[in-house]
Amino acid sequence: MSHTPFIGKRIELVSMDPHFHDISIGLYEQQHQGKPVYLVHTYSHKEGTEKRINFVVETMKTFGGLESADDGLLQFPCGEQHALAIKRVFLDSCKVAPQSNATAHPLRIHDKKSGCDVTAESLGNGEYRLQTEGDPGDGPRRIAAIARGLAKLGEMETYDDQIDKVTFACGQSHDALIGLLLIRAPNVRAVMREVEMMAARGVLAAPGAQQ
């Protein structure tokens, strides 16, 4: 019988951490009182590993607006799963070099295609409205495309009659998360490809074989 403590179901994996000795870092999901909580874990015992994991955890709090749950686990303030978003928060947090100081992303991007700045405004109740600044030109069409990208990345709801609006089903604001997802929203196809590649790699790596 194994006496390994239950760490949960692995939902994402960085198989080689470029910032710390190529170790594997996994993101695990557990249920605490019926609510999903997340654990960042590695099987590596290299010196400095704990510090590295703590840095990833702190960066996830900043990038995703996550908060501490019991036992150093992470949760969204709303208590919901946000299954796709949590993976993005994890992957992006692992990309940050330990020397740098991670700050939350602004709710504004520069959209290369339209040449406009695009902002997301929180309307409360988990609703966000996208707007272009500067020359509108191609703006409205781009807004619709970026809103769809955002909705896909964040598993948000969209509206046929309000193409500039997206909503989190949990009904709560996630400003940091929107800032993070907004960066990739104009280029969703590439993002989904990356997610699939990571998933494929996760399947290939045996959980016990990562040192």
Ligand SMILES: [Zn+2]
């Ligand atoms: Zn939520």
